[in-house]
């Protein structure tokens with residue numbers, strides 16, 4: 175039995191996005207003139223209309239904006255149910271990805287949840303998924319009256 179998954183088609187405009195995971199990098203096109211991230215990939219900056227857009231890695235952090243629980247596998251072998259989420263990246267307001275949230279129970283996903291990118295390789299494609307981010311270490315509050 176041959177199963178063909180709905181893998182994205184890689185072309186010159188999106189190769190950076192689907193293969194950045196080979197180096198552990200989530201990459202978006204970024205305008206070299208004004209710094210605006212351009213996603214989905216376009217040959218021109220949506221902000222200043224400049225043509226110097228180049229792939230750049232982002233931090234890989236994101237926050238869940240909304241999500242649904244999906245019972246259909248996107249790819250052969252994917253376990254269901256899984257969470258399909260829209261996540262927003264801190265690099266730019268409105269820079270969002272539709273992705274899967276993995277490595278946690280669907281009922282544990284919530285809006286505002288910090289997540290971090292992780293990649294699953296399928297053939298030449300590195301699918302970016304997101305998993306719960308580790309909680310930032312809690313810092314003790316600064317105590318007044320100390321120092322100097």
Ligand SMILES: [Zn+2]
Nearest residue numbers: 205208219222
């Ligand atoms: Zn620009």
